[in-house]
Amino acid sequence: MNFPRAAEAGFWSAFDQLRRRDALSNVCALTLCLCTFFGFKDAIFAIIAQVALIAVLCNREFLTRWELWFAIALSGTGVLVYDWSVSDNHKYLLVYWLWVVTIAAYAQRYDLAGKILESHARFFLVFIFLMAAIQKMLSGTYMSGAMFEMKLLLDARFAAFAHLAGIDAGTLAKVDLELATLRSPLAVFPDNARLISSTDYVRTVAQAITWYDLLIQIAIGALFLPARKITDKAAHIALLFFIFTTYIPAPVFGFGWLLSILGFALARKLESPIISNAYLASFVAILLYQLPWREWVLAH
Amino acid sequence: MSTTLLQRFIFFALVPAVACAVAIRQAYLSKFDELSTWKGGGMGMFASADSTDTRFLRFYIEKPDGRREPIIGLTERQKILEQRALWYPRLASIEPLAVSLRRTGFVAANEPSQLWAYADTGEALKPLDRKHYLLRANLPRPGADDPDWTLVIESYRVSYDPTTKRAGYKLVKSWNFPKRGAE
Numbered sequence: 001m002n003f004p005r006a007a008e009a010g011f012w013s014a015f016d017q018l019r020r021r022d023a024l025s026n027v028c029a030l031t032l033c034l035c036t037f038f039g040f041k042d043a044i045f046a047i048i049a050q051v052a053l054i055a056v057l058c059n060r061e062f063l064t065r066w067e068l069w070f071a072i073a074l075s076g077t078g079v080l081v082y083d084w085s086v087s088d089n090h091k092y093l094l095v096y097w098l099w100v101v102t103i104a105a106y107a108q109r110y111d112l113a114g115k116i117l118e119s120h121a122r123f124f125l126v127f128i129f130l131m132a133a134i135q136k137m138l139s140g141t142y143m144s145g146a147m148f149e150m151k152l153l154l155d156a157r158f159a160a161f162a163h164l165a166g167i168d169a170g171t172l173a174k175v176d177l178e179l180a181t182l183r184s185p186l187a188v189f190p191d192n193a194r195l196i197s198s199t200d201y202v203r204t205v206a207q208a209i210t211w212y213d214l215l216i217q218i219a220i221g222a223l224f225l226p227a228r229k230i231t232d233k234a235a236h237i238a239l240l241f242f243i244f245t246t247y248i249p250a251p252v253f254g255f256g257w258l259l260s261i262l263g264f265a266l267a268r269k270l271e272s273p274i275i276s277n278a279y280l281a282s283f284v285a286i287l288l289y290q291l292p293w294r295e296w297v298l299a300h
Numbered sequence: 301m302s303t304t305l306l307q308r309f310i311f312f313a314l315v316p317a318v319a320c321a322v323a324i325r326q327a328y329l330s331k332f333d334e335l336s337t338w339k340g341g342g343m344g345m346f347a348s349a350d351s352t353d354t355r356f357l358r359f360y361i362e363k364p365d366g367r368r369e370p371i372i373g374l375t376e377r378q379k380i381l382e383q384r385a386l387w388y389p390r391l392a393s394i395e396p397l398a399v400s401l402r403r404t405g406f407v408a409a410n411e412p413s414q415l416w417a418y419a420d421t422g423e424a425l426k427p428l429d430r431k432h433y434l435l436r437a438n439l440p441r442p443g444a445d446d447p448d449w450t451l452v453i454e455s456y457r458v459s460y461d462p463t464t465k466r467a468g469y470k471l472v473k474s475w476n477f478p479k480r481g482a483e
Contacts, residue, residue: 085339085388092322092341099315107311110301116311123316131323131343139337141349146460151346154353178422179458182467183356185370186415188428193468194420196460203462213346252345 023268024104024113028063030261030283031101032056035072037287038254040079040091048075064113066105073098090255093128097258114268121265122224125239128259129221136214148213149206153198154179160294161249165205171197216242229270236275239263243282247289256286334455334472335388349460355386356469359401360452361435362476368452371406373436378404389455389473398477401451406435420466451477 035049048071055062062068076095080087097120104116136142152162153175163169174197181187182194216238223235239259247256264279303311319341326342329335330350337344338351359371374382381397412431416424441447455473460466 084341085335085393086384087339087341089338089341089343089345092319093343096315096319103311103315110303110307110311112303112311119312120315124319127316127319127323128343132345132347135327135337135342135344135347139344139348141459142347144462146462147346147349149462150349150353150460155351179467181418181422182469183456183458185358185372186413186432186434188415188417189468190420191468192470193466194418194422195465196467198462198465206462255345 022114023117023265024064024108027117027261027265028069028101028105029056030257030264031097032063033283034094034254034257034261035076035098038257039094040076042079042083045072045075045079048072064105064108066102066108069098069102069105073102088252090252090258093124093258094254096124097261117265118269121262122227125224125235125259125262125266126221129217129224133214133217133221136217142210142214145203145207145210147206148209149198149203152202152206152209153196157251157294158249160297162202162205163297167202167205168199171199171202224266232266232270233272233275236263236267236270236272240275240278240282244285247286251289251294253286253290256289257283260286329388333388333390336386339387350457352383352386354458354460355389356456356458357382357386357389358454358456360454361406362450362452364448369408369433369435371401371435371437373434375400375404375437378437386455391475394453394455394475398451398453398475401437402447402477403440404437405439405441407438408433408435446479448479450479453477 032049032053035045036053039045039049052062052068052072055068073095076098080091080095100116100120104113104120107113107116139147141147151158152165152167153172159169159172162172178194178196182189182192220235220238220242223231223238225231240263243256243259243263247253260279260282263282264276267275267279270276322341323343326335326337326340326344329340330337330342330344336350336355337347359374360368361371362368378397378400381400385393385397387393412433415428415430415432417426417428419425453475454471456469457472458467458469460468
């Protein structure tokens with residue numbers, strides 16, 4: 001009967017071993033996973049990331065070589081600049097982070113790698129969350145709840161979540177048809193506007209998501225700002241809660257993975273095995289969130 | 301080993317400085333030039349109802365007599381170009397789609413379709429005295445001739461007021477692509 005306990009101990013000791021490795025090696029390994037699993041789909045970037053992975057598997061020392069990261073960062077930058085107006089914001093973040101890893105790998109000779117990773121992880125966590133919060137507060141369509149209401153009604157990626165929240169699939173189909181009629185070149189509406197069949201319940205759900213999303217983003221960004229142990233601890237808890245909950249309905253796994261890397265890089269300073277292990281568990285969770293649960297939910 | 305001031309700047313401040321500059325540029329383009337908040341490095345995902353759900357394009361062939369016929373079907377490649385253009389509708393992103401459409405042949409039903417007036421509740425009120433041939437992009441036209449019509453592309457944004465539950469749209473930008481030499 002000792003086997004399950006031994007297996008459990010083995011699992012956690014694997015986590016502990018990972019956590020105790022130097023910061024740069026861990027961050028490089030997780031970032032290389034990010035590039036190969038959720039990076040740019042463009043051939044040039046994908047090939048370079050895959051070759052880098054093979055090189056590291058053949059010789060572990062390549063993992064922290066700045067030349068390897070320079071090649072990946074350069075190809076990511078090229079792809080991003082070429083397609084800048086259609087690249088998602090998290091792809092920009094990926095490219096910034098690739099340059100941070102390149103700089104950190106180069107700065108090993110100055111014994112600054114850990115410091116560089118930590119300072120940039122903090123900057124980007126504050127930057128991402130506070131920039132997003134500021135834009136949300138300045139946006140009329142966000143603050144009115146219209147943005148999430150339209151996402152719930154129109155975005156196919158939210159259909160399963162809407163279903164779980166008890167929003168009738170018939171309402172979604174009806175609104176879809178109403179908006180298609182509104183856009184039709186054969187239909188003339190007074191002032192190009194019409195009533196749609198959204199319900200008060202959809203509005204309530206949208207308002208709840210709107211305020212949750214805004215408040216947690218402000219909390220994470222603001223709590224990481226002072227760089228104090230107590231606020232950092234609270235910020236890590238909020239960030240972990242955000243990662244574990246947000247990427248279930250929102251299939252932006254690359255962004256979730258990168259947030260986990262940033263949190264993990266910064267958590268080292270706290271010397272809290274629970275928080276570091278929770279970040280490692282979040283990587284596993286993000287991989288599991290790729291399961292086609294949305295299709296299962298919609299089929300039943 | 302000690303570091304110089306320039307090295308310290310590169311090690312600790314260069315990437316954040318670039319990120320801030322890109323975000324400021326994105327905010328400017330988003331405010332004044334229709335770049336979606338979801339794109340361009342401003343970290344404004346889920347910050348406004350401003351994605352491809354709430355933007356759409358209309359395409360018309362405008363004949364020399366001023367009559368317009370809407371294009372309602374695009375090829376797969378043109379649909380990809382359309383999706384890309386929606387995030388930042390400007391001449392540079394619209395032009396590849398326009399070039400492709402001007403080189404395309406179109407098919408339509410034999411009979412034109414009737415335009416209808418609707419009430420804001422969605423009730424069909426009455427047929428209007430206009431009809432359109434609804435065009436669907438088919439195959440590239442053989443030969444290199446440039447057709448005599450003008451391609452009109454219009455960019456619209458959909459808005460929604462949750463209190464009144466009214467959705468509407470307004471024209472944001474419009475481009476004309478006439479026969480070469482007829483500009």
